[in-house]
Amino acid sequence: MDGNIGDVLKSLITETLKALNLEEGEIFLEHPSDLRHGDYSSNVALVLGKKVKREPVALAVELVEKLNEKLPKEISKIEVAGAGFINFYLAPSFFRAKMAEIVAPGNGDNFGRLPLLKNKLILVEFTDPNPFKQFHIGHLMSNTVGESISRLISFAGANVKRICYQGDVGRHVALAIWGIRLLKVPFPAETAPLSEKVKYLGQAYALGATHAKDTPENEVEIKSINQKIYDRSDQEVNELYDQGREWSLEHFEEIYEKLGTKFDQYFFESVAAPRGLEIVKKFFKKGVFVESEGAIVLPEEKSGLHTRVFINSQGLATYEAKEVALAEMKEEVFPSDLSIVITANEVNEYFKVLLSALQFTAPNLASKTQHISHGLLKLPEGKMSSRTGDVITAETLLSDLENKALEKMKDRELNNEEKRKAAELISIAAIKYSILKQKTGKDIIFDIEKALSFEGDSGPYIQYTHTRAESVLRKAKEQNLIILDPNIDFSTENPADILSDLERYLYRFPEIVERSLNEMEPHYIATYLMEVSGYFNSFYANTKIIDIENKFSHYNLGLTAATSFVLKNGLYLLGIGVPEKM
RNA sequence: GCCCCUGUAGUUCAACGGAUAGAACUGCGGACUUCUAAGCCGUCAAUCGAGGUUCGAUUCCUCGCGGGGGCACCA
Numbered sequence: 001m002d003g004n005i006g007d008v009l010k011s012l013i014t015e016t017l018k019a020l021n022l023e024e025g026e027i028f029l030e031h032p033s034d035l036r037h038g039d040y041s042s043n044v045a046l047v048l049g050k051k052v053k054r055e056p057v058a059l060a061v062e063l064v065e066k067l068n069e070k071l072p073k074e075i076s077k078i079e080v081a082g083a084g085f086i087n088f089y090l091a092p093s094f095f096r097a098k099m100a101e102i103v104a105p106g107n108g109d110n111f112g113r114l115p116l117l118k119n120k121l122i123l124v125e126f127t128d129p130n131p132f133k134q135f136h137i138g139h140l141m142s143n144t145v146g147e148s149i150s151r152l153i154s155f156a157g158a159n160v161k162r163i164c165y166q167g168d169v170g171r172h173v174a175l176a177i178w179g180i181r182l183l184k185v186p187f188p189a190e191t192a193p194l195s196e197k198v199k200y201l202g203q204a205y206a207l208g209a210t211h212a213k214d215t216p217e218n219e220v221e222i223k224s225i226n227q228k229i230y231d232r233s234d235q236e237v238n239e240l241y242d243q244g245r246e247w248s249l250e251h252f253e254e255i256y257e258k259l260g261t262k263f264d265q266y267f268f269e270s271v272a273a274p275r276g277l278e279i280v281k282k283f284f285k286k287g288v289f290v291e292s293e294g295a296i297v298l299p300e301e302k303s304g305l306h307t308r309v310f311i312n313s314q315g316l317a318t319y320e321a322k323e324v325a326l327a328e329m330k331e332e333v334f335p336s337d338l339s340i341v342i343t344a345n346e347v348n349e350y351f352k353v354l355l356s357a358l359q360f361t362a363p364n365l366a367s368k369t370q371h372i373s374h375g376l377l378k379l380p381e382g383k384m385s386s387r388t389g390d391v392i393t394a395e396t397l398l399s400d401l402e403n404k405a406l407e408k409m410k411d412r413e414l415n416n417e418e419k420r421k422a423a424e425l426i427s428i429a430a431i432k433y434s435i436l437k438q439k440t441g442k443d444i445i446f447d448i449e450k451a452l453s454f455e456g457d458s459g460p461y462i463q464y465t466h467t468r469a470e471s472v473l474r475k476a477k478e479q480n481l482i483i484l485d486p487n488i489d490f491s492t493e494n495p496a497d498i499l500s501d502l503e504r505y506l507y508r509f510p511e512i513v514e515r516s517l518n519e520m521e522p523h524y525i526a527t528y529l530m531e532v533s534g535y536f537n538s539f540y541a542n543t544k545i546i547d548i549e550n551k552f553s554h555y556n557l558g559l560t561a562a563t564s565f566v567l568k569n570g571l572y573l574l575g576i577g578v579p580e581k582m
Numbered sequence: 583g584c585c586c587c588u589g590u591a592g593u594u595c596a597a598c599g600g601a602u603a604g605a606a607c608u609g610c611g612g613a614c615u616u617c618u619a620a621g622c623c624g625u626c627a628a629u630c631g632a633g634g635u636u637c638g639a640u641u642c643c644u645c646g647c648g649g650g651g652g653c654a655c656c657a
């Protein structure tokens with residue numbers, strides 16, 4: 001198959017228009033949302049009809065007549081429909097060839113890969129949890145979106161570096177350390193399990209945050225601790241700080257491994273802070289930043305943004321100043337073509353100010369920084385807060401999901417290790433899919449009951465479809481059956497063919513990947529995998545795939561193999577693995 | 583008050599300005615007893631309101647109403 005059939009059609013249309021002395025700049029070609037309207041559809045006649053004052057349907061008919069003169073062999077039929085749409089139906093031979101291409105040795109695992117970002121170095125910063133605070137489902141969200149986008153970019157050929165920026169200094173740390181004094185529970189011993197240590201820190205933080213505003217003295221103490229953390233002047237604070245920081249980071253590492261993220265580089269606020277001070281002071285002298293009420297701010301009202309504090313009246317760098325430094329620190333380690341930062345959308349306004357500051361401090365970095373924001377993960381009951389300790393931690397959620405998966409598998413003939421592995425993959429699929437199935441910017445109402453159901457529109461449903469396909473293929477291999485014999489010429493053997501929806505969908509995978517990449521929106525892949533799964537399950541229910549009586553059984557096996565590759569690669573792009581059995 | 587985001591079946595989500603607005607869950611009704619029923623088939627059910635632009639609007643614009651977020655020393 002040479003080139004993309006869509007491009008072939010576009011140039012064919014352009015040529016045909018030319019032959020009729022017509023012209024249209026960009027030919028718009030799409031897959032109709034309904035397969036009954038063909039595989040491709042163009043609205044040229046509608047657009048052009050208006051321009052040349054012709055009735056669209058009549059124009060479309062004329063175009064089709066002309067198109068039919070040079071019909072490529074991949075097209076079986078062209079029709080005029082509706083208000084003047086031209087619909088193209090692909091020929092069975094096209095699909096046969098496509099399927100053969102997908103399942104050919106060495107191709108399947110790479111199906112969907114694109115060379116679009118070859119030789120680019122792209123940074124993706126995401127997750128960004130704060131040591132001393134819990135890793136909750138909000139971080140799960142950032143991690144899920146970030147990992148998926150990283151994999152997409154990498155699938156498009158770029159060299160991706162995953163970055164994690166962690167707030168190891170700042171008020172939240174001071175609150176945690178201050179909170180330790182209020183905790184009745186003793187400081188965990190070095191030998192205590194990590195989960196206990198982390199829980200202790202989370203409690204300390206919650207307690208500190210709750211009581212901080214009880215008395216004015218509390219605020220003074222907390223500010224003092226915050227200062228001590230920055231200048232490391234207090235032995236006791238140093239010890240608590242170093243210990244807590246280490247535990248937190250160790251704990252995060254466990255979670256990343258489970259989630260399938262491997263960061264290439266970590267950056268810390270404690271390093272960014274002094275550097276941020278330096279940069280802001282330098283540009284303060286140049287008049288970019290100004291003093292206001294004892295703080296150093298970037299005055300932005302005139303550009304419609306908020307004025308924000310970069311150095312507070314205590315002389316400490318705020319998140320804004322640190323972030324300005326972070327951009328430079330990243331660039332030093334990885335001189336990139338593009339630097340993506342993924343955060344929750346609550347900082348959208350703030351991020352605009354940051355980019356505005358970067359225009360002054362490092363204009364070259366400002367132009368290649370891209371901010372992607374995701375919505376917040378909300379529970380049907382209401383918002384959660386780590387300040388009050390009212391959070392669902394990632395750990396708790398994942399283990400609930402795992403237990404549920406184990407229970408579902410209790411009658412399966414799998415050994416315990418297989419079950420455990422499958423349950424882990426299933427739990428991650430459930431949570432990640434529920435995050436990625438919708439547009440990135442929107443809030444997610446996370447219903448735990450639904451996520452635990454694993455039915456219908458869910459990650460486990462897609463995994464299940466994949467394992468079913470694999471199970472059939474395994475049986476076929478045991479019987480030494482051929483999977484899609486490329487030597488058989490279908491065009492002569494099977495003329496009165498009925499195409500299945502499945503094959504009409506499978507070949508589109510690379511287009512879906514491309515669109516997801518262009519818009520940085522993994523949900524297109526999620527939706528597509530769901531559709532493919534539905535088509536496969538129908539096919540599976542209606543067709544005896546392994547059937548010695550049927551001489552096209554090998555082609556049905558080919559469809560099964562192609563489905564398996566598409567689902568596996570697609571799930572990979574969502575950051576989801578596939579169990580061998582489930 | 584100002585700024586940003588958002589409003590689609592009972593619920594959770596889709597729909598690159600196109601055709602009869604698509605899924606899943608729920609409800610109701612089925613089939614099979616063949617390769618994994620976490621499955622399959624059928625059915626009920628929706629574009630917040632009013633204008634405008636357009637051959638065509640869920641999509642773009644204006645206004646209104648509802649929801650979320652932000653508005654200086656937290657991140």
